[in-house]
Amino acid sequence: MAKLDGKVAVVTGAASGMGRAIAKLYAKEGAKVIVADFNMEGAEAVTAEIIDEGGTAKAVSVNVSDKDQVEKMIETAISEYGELDILVNNAGIMDGFEPVGEITDEKWDQIFDVNTKGVMRAMRKAVNYWMENEKKGVIVNTISTGGLNGAHAGVAYGASKHAVVALTKNTGFMYAKNGIRVNGIAPGAIETNIGSSMKDVSDFGMQRAGMTHGLSPRTGQPEEVAEAALFLGSEDSSFVNGTVLTVDGGWTSAF
Numbered sequence: 001m002a003k004l005d006g007k008v009a010v011v012t013g014a015a016s017g018m019g020r021a022i023a024k025l026y027a028k029e030g031a032k033v034i035v036a037d038f039n040m041e042g043a044e045a046v047t048a049e050i051i052d053e054g055g056t057a058k059a060v061s062v063n064v065s066d067k068d069q070v071e072k073m074i075e076t077a078i079s080e081y082g083e084l085d086i087l088v089n090n091a092g093i094m095d096g097f098e099p100v101g102e103i104t105d106e107k108w109d110q111i112f113d114v115n116t117k118g119v120m121r122a123m124r125k126a127v128n129y130w131m132e133n134e135k136k137g138v139i140v141n142t143i144s145t146g147g148l149n150g151a152h153a154g155v156a157y158g159a160s161k162h163a164v165v166a167l168t169k170n171t172g173f174m175y176a177k178n179g180i181r182v183n184g185i186a187p188g189a190i191e192t193n194i195g196s197s198m199k200d201v202s203d204f205g206m207q208r209a210g211m212t213h214g215l216s217p218r219t220g221q222p223e224e225v226a227e228a229a230l231f232l233g234s235e236d237s238s239f240v241n242g243t244v245l246t247v248d249g250g251w252t253s254a255f
């Protein structure tokens, strides 16, 4: 039996990279998937791939930094497929490796609106749906090794991802007796299109963070992270809650 048979999953940032791999693996394991992204061309392409492979999916346009659009995304899953079982908060953007002395207020707000506030708003909507309807649910947040240490990106990205670790732990703890599980994944360096979100890169910040990147044994593939998201999204992880699983090939075991 497939691991997610009959489940309804929302995956944000699903037009590319890890979100695409998670959406495809979830669909292969029997889930009906909302392929959510603000890149609709990419989302439609992933949806077509899933349907071609015999799965069920619907592309939904969402900018995760917009409250109304995030709430509508969750409502669409429920109206389209009658349920919401799994929420994967995966959409995210990089900063430009700026240290605190170089970060602008505008860049800080932009990174937090997408990487942190968007995640909180989707979690709030999903948790309230499950609580009001006395249903169980699972949340998987794509965080980063940069959410666990200070040296993998700039100050805004690192702070935005550290905040998602706290969101994950707090929510996992708060609703643990209500059948709601919340976990995060901390991928290391994965081969995706995330580089395209990097603007105005700081030479100083890049040089400092680059020293730790040299310790990564290799880059990972999005499909290797999707396997972790399947574990955390399925009943295989029924007693795993409020924690963050590092998926980095051993990079951060070095420090």
Ligand SMILES: NC(=O)C1=CN([C@@H]2O[C@H](COP(=O)(O)OP(=O)(O)OC[C@H]3O[C@@H](n4cnc5c(N)ncnc54)[C@H](O)[C@@H]3O)[C@@H](O)[C@H]2O)C=CC1
Pocket: 012, 013, 014, 015, 016, 017, 018, 019, 036, 037, 038, 039, 042, 062, 063, 064, 065, 090, 091, 092, 093, 094, 114, 142, 143, 144, 145, 186, 187, 188, 189, 190, 191, 192, 193, 194, 195, 197
């Ligand atoms: N690639 C890497 O080395 C690592 C990435 N991450 C995290 O993994 C997650 C996925 O990123 P990747 O697959 O690497 O990058 P990616 O750039 O290939 O995919 C990110 C997707 O998110 C979408 N997106 C960005 N901003 C959005 C918004 N405001 N609303 C809706 N969709 C939006 C993009 O259109 C894209 O399809 C991100 O949260 C990122 O921070 C974490 C650790 C390492």
Ligand SMILES: CC(=O)C(C)=O
Pocket: 094, 144, 145, 146, 152, 153, 187, 188, 189, 190, 194
């Ligand atoms: C992009 C990112 O999060 C890392 C750790 O490289």
